[in-house]
Amino acid sequence: MGEEVRWHQRFQNYQKALGQLVSALSQHDERAEALIKEGILQRFEFTHELAWKVLKDYLEYEGHQGITGSRSASRLAFSLGLVSDGQVWMDMIESRNRTVHTYDERVLEQEFAKVQQAYAPALSELAIRMQPLL
Numbered sequence: 001m002g003e004e005v006r007w008h009q010r011f012q013n014y015q016k017a018l019g020q021l022v023s024a025l026s027q028h029d030e031r032a033e034a035l036i037k038e039g040i041l042q043r044f045e046f047t048h049e050l051a052w053k054v055l056k057d058y059l060e061y062e063g064h065q066g067i068t069g070s071r072s073a074s075r076l077a078f079s080l081g082l083v084s085d086g087q088v089w090m091d092m093i094e095s096r097n098r099t100v101h102t103y104d105e106r107v108l109e110q111e112f113a114k115v116q117q118a119y120a121p122a123l124s125e126l127a128i129r130m131q132p133l134l
Helices: 002-027 034-061 070-079 086-100 105-133
Strands: none
Touching: 002 034, 002 105, 034 070, 034 086, 034 105, 070 086, 086 105
16 A cells, blocks of 8 residues: 555656646747756756656556666666656666766756757656556
């Protein structure tokens, strides 16, 4: 029972974080200041962290073991059809690690584009797939 509640609660937090990320992306324009983009990247980092932890909690609730981190959670979720593009999820992990540890504006611009074009849609897809499982 406790594990069920845990993944449900984490999923609710994930949905809130995803809503904030999607909202920030929809309000951004091409002339957005670097500070706004950095804030959106931080929202991505936070949302991704919650996403893989939702996957881990759910998969453990379903009886899967040996999930040690975001990579193993993402791989298993892909193999079970919870996410449709495993490579995007692997790329998200790399991008998250890159954005946390860089201050190179060019790199941040590249990562921002990935969040807009690929990561936010993939994170939204996860929410859609997980909602009926609550």
